[in-house]
Amino acid sequence: MPIARRTDAVLLLVALVWGSSYLAAKTATAALPVLVVLFARYAISALACGALVAFGRRGRRFTRDEVRTGSVLGVTQAAVLVLETYGVAHTSAANAGLIISLTIVLTPLMDRSAGRRLPATFFLAAGLCVLAVGLLSSSTGLHVPRLGDALMLAAAVVRAGHVALVGRLTAGRSVDPLRLTSVQTVVGSALFLPAALGHLPDLAHGSVTTWTQLVYLALFCSVFAFLAQTQAVQRTSASRASLLLGTEPIWAVAIGFGLGGERLTLWAALGAVLMIAGTYWGQAIERTHRAAAQTVKEDPARRTTTPVSA
Template sequence: MSRSRLVPDAVLLVVAVVWGGSYLAAKDLAEATSAVAVMCLRFLPAALILLAIAAVRGRLRAVRTVTGPGLLLGTLRAATIALETIGVTLTSATNAGLIIGLSVLITPILESTATRRRLSGQLTAAVLLGFTGVALLVGGEGLSAPNIGDLLIFAAALTRALLGVAGARLTAGGAAVLPLTTIELTCGAIAFTLWGGGPALGSLPHLTGHDWAVLAYLSVGCTLLAFLGQLWATKHTSASRAGILLGTEPAWALSIGIGIAGDTIGPIGLAGGLVLLAAVTWGAAPSTTGARTPFRRRPPDPAAVAPSTPAWTARTPSQHQQPRAAALADSAGSG
């Protein structure tokens, strides 16, 4: 493998590992403070750092130009983080990290609905396999209804998938990624500060050295550096490859939940987790029956398109897959 591909792949894999540990970190810090305090303390420093970077680079005007789309994405991201953070306090970190992986499978369903294109057989099978895995996972030693935490994490998977589809379509339309994310994080920081600023401020004097380390991991590692790493790496590889690598996040969440948190999972639950991981990996992979997604969109063939024909009608099948691949990369990587 060439260095030009190895380095971006390594960065994306590190991002997946970091995000895989975010569920245990959020659960741990929420036990020391509260879920709303965690959300405020996670977003506020990251947003301030991004705003400072934009100011130093003279990009505040560019940030203002994407306020509308950024507020839409910020609302979806804030909803996802809120559902994840509250949900993980009501279920295990292992369950949370695995169930959120369904976003990779929900994304093509939403994309198919928006574009009115039928899902491929591979994706349909992966989706069915994924939901089978979740049923086994939450059932433990026998099939049972999921608890409220599992349901909140499933809702977070839905909003994360919506975020991925919306983000892919906005960036495909020419919106700059860094200004968009600055607005996203600022929107979340404002919302979470209004919601949890009081509890967050009150908890600061009581935080231990361990708590501060976990907070730095969540705010700087999972929110700021992981995003910048994802942004850099996805510019140097294909969206499909990024989606597959970031789609390993549930596997790392499973390993961290069992190995570090000491979560226990019975044989049926373990089988469900493995089935879900297989479904996510299969669903994120390019279809074997269609053309693979290119990194750059090719222009339409002038010989095949009449001058009066709109350019979008001349896309090849592989070009139609590009928004889906970008959405998969975004939804797999929300942290």
């Protein structure tokens, strides 16, 4: 029991850290250009991952699969962070955390590894999330969605594609998660370096507060969160881990309103409730659907008795 409780606590801490990343990114982008913030985040992460690799397993070289897969995923991950960071710079941290949680219901639409059509109830849950996005983007009255909300919506779509791509490229391949992450951070650093070169003096002379936020985004929201998540998932069920990590938007809302001083309107509150309910509902449906598909795969004799949709 103590180990299970510690594992749950670690997963909740990861969700909390990710939920807090939106306010940290929003504050950092108020002091520095978005692409400079991204370069600093990637560069610090790359240094940290490089140190962990160097002191972890000496003598082992990066495999071709790790380099090739990490390079591709580094590009898609960079695209996600560009949209996320520009998005959070133009909307509230709470909205950003809620809208990006659409990834939970968008990923199964792009990842068809389960091999069966998703049940109709899943699309109802996805529709509930779309309605929630509409309420969040019009929280101060009916109007065209704000730029930041639209960018976060695009980030959710690209992140879902990135997650599906991770599963597709790593399936059946022997890749070390830390080394894969290291390659991605190096690729991201290289991509954002040209845009950041002209602003490096501003970065070097950044305030203590700005550097604290950059280090927090790199070491805690990237390196620590990934490694802690990987280790914790190995000690618990995927369903339980998914449930605990799914609290990320709740933390994003709490931190945005509690520490960021953001205003909660009635429409925003309703949108937040619908978003959390829709993502949890969709998550539960997809989890049940995947388990049923796996059962049929392992026991083809049950194919005629297992319903196609739930």
